[in-house]
Amino acid sequence: MTKRPPAEQLDLAVSALLAHPQRPMPGASRSVAKLLALVRALRDLPRPEFKAHLKTDLQRRTSMNQASTAATTKPVQFRRENFPNIAPYFLVNGAPKFIDFLVAAFNGTERIRVPHPDGSIMHAEVAIGNSVIELGDANDEYPQRFMSTHLYVPDADETYANALVAGATPVYAPTDDHPSGDRWAKRKIRSATRGISPHARAGLLAPRAFSPSSPTSTCATPTI
Secondary structure (H helix, E strand, O other): OOOOOHHHHHHHHHHHHHHOOOOOOOOOOHHHHHHHHHHHHHHOOOOHHHHHHHHHHHHHHHHHHHHHHHHHHOOOOOOOOOOOOOOOEEEEOOHHHHHHHHHHHHOOEEEEEEEOOOOOEEEEEEEEOOEEEEEEEOOOOOOOOOOEEEEOOOOHHHHHHHHHHOOOEEEEEEEOOOOOOOEEEEEEOOOOEEEEEEEOOOOEEOOHHHOOOOOOOEEEOOOO
């Protein structure tokens, strides 16, 4: 064995040592014999308690990585719960009364109201059916503007009547002349146009309490 290169000697000696730990290794060079002493010392490592600890640690890290991966692949919640992808935003004069009108006329539910110190509304939200209307008081920076939106309801005639009771002014009563076949009505809220309809058309003018200088119309359209 001494005539072989040291690297080859070591390789053969290690293989023999692993196969027969107690057998002496005669013929190895002095440098290889020193390395074999280290091989013998390392042969039984790691200790059983170290291996058990390492296994537990690796399993824990694997579980944490899997949980982290699952968390990063979870769909991003890009909007609030129960909030539609599109919501009309009304800027009106007299937002508090406009909120009252939406609640009374369309069975709306006020969800958020953020007032200014003077009582005007910076931002508010009213839920109607499965939709949300956002609104606020108009001002010099954000003036009142013409708006148009459709509201689908189970009964256009009943909703039209409720809007009148809530203070809207009629433009025309429910009719069936819409190209889609919907029955719809139209009424003006002077800050937004909105429509109601399950197969009929009509119109109203909303209370002047929140109406701008130039009126706008409202059209709601329900399906049957």
